[in-house]
Amino acid sequence: MVRREFLLRGSGLLAALVAAGWLSPEAAAQEWNRAAFEAKSIKEALEALGAKDASAGADIVITAPEIAENGAVVPITVASRIAGTESIALLADKNPSALSGVFTFPVGTLPEVHTRVKLAETSNVHVLVRAGGKFAFATKEIKVTLGGCGG
Amino acid sequence: MGSPMKVRARNDGGTTEVKILMSHPMETGRRKNEKGDLIPALFIQQVSVQHQGKVVLSAQWGPAISANPFLSFKFRGGAKGETVKVTWVDNKGDSRTDEALIA
Numbered sequence: 001m002v003r004r005e006f007l008l009r010g011s012g013l014l015a016a017l018v019a020a021g022w023l024s025p026e027a028a029a030q031e032w033n034r035a036a037f038e039a040k041s042i043k044e045a046l047e048a049l050g051a052k053d054a055s056a057g058a059d060i061v062i063t064a065p066e067i068a069e070n071g072a073v074v075p076i077t078v079a080s081r082i083a084g085t086e087s088i089a090l091l092a093d094k095n096p097s098a099l100s101g102v103f104t105f106p107v108g109t110l111p112e113v114h115t116r117v118k119l120a121e122t123s124n125v126h127v128l129v130r131a132g133g134k135f136a137f138a139t140k141e142i143k144v145t146l147g148g149c150g151g
Numbered sequence: 152m153g154s155p156m157k158v159r160a161r162n163d164g165g166t167t168e169v170k171i172l173m174s175h176p177m178e179t180g181r182r183k184n185e186k187g188d189l190i191p192a193l194f195i196q197q198v199s200v201q202h203q204g205k206v207v208l209s210a211q212w213g214p215a216i217s218a219n220p221f222l223s224f225k226f227r228g229g230a231k232g233e234t235v236k237v238t239w240v241d242n243k244g245d246s247r248t249d250e251a252l253i254a
Contacts (some may be wrong), residue, residue: 019215032197052181072217073217073218092215095215097213097214099213099215101210101212101215101216102211103208103209104208104210108227108228109207109226110226110227112222115217116220117216118179118217146153
């Protein structure tokens with residue numbers, strides 16, 4: 001097989017994977033951030049996210065129950081009013097791993113997301129917003145009567 | 152192949168709201184079965200949502216997202232009959248893609 005043919009076949013496979021949705025162009029470009037997700041403490045997770053210098057921000061809205069009966073399913077809505085918001089990360093102080101998830105918003109998507117997270121116990125939940133390369137965070141305490149990470 | 156997702160997309164004037172309910176155990180790797188053995192970690196790591204081939208939301212998750220994950224968000228634009236496609240990939244390399252037409 002000539003080299004050109006081999007290269008063509010290789011790129012065709014990649015294109016097919018992208019087309020099939022197995023690999024979104026972004027997902028292919030962006031590896032799962034193992035260091036950040038395996039960090040035990042908020043401090044380590046912030047470092048792994050490159051957000052050591054995050055400052056408290058007023059323009060982040062966290063909507064979640066004051067008391068969650070079931071820590072396995074805690075509904076949470078987070079919205080950023082900061083112009084140029086690129087991504088929002090959810091973190092919890094008392095979980096075995098601090099980082100729960102990171103949501104990335106391309107231009108045209110409203111910087112607001114609703115999901116459900118697990119909380120091992122009553123904990124401060126931090127919402128970290130990246131906008132224009134800078135980080136801001138907001139915090140809300142959620143009380144848990146039944147933990148969500150035990151066996 | 153994972154289990155099917157439920158995907159709903161509804162255009163409301165200028166924006167389209169997408170609601171996704173995935174079917175996945177989201178095992179943390181810390182729970183034990185009846186025999187006391189650890190259940191291995193099994194959780195979605197990457198999520199990508201596309202509208203007409205353009206990414207409108209991507210996410211990276213750890214095991215602290217609840218089992219059978221729910222996700223909703225809005226993007227500008229979108230028209231009735233256009234396609235929203237959702238793909239997830241978990242830590243064992245399993246993946247699932249489902250589509251919905253915007254209503």
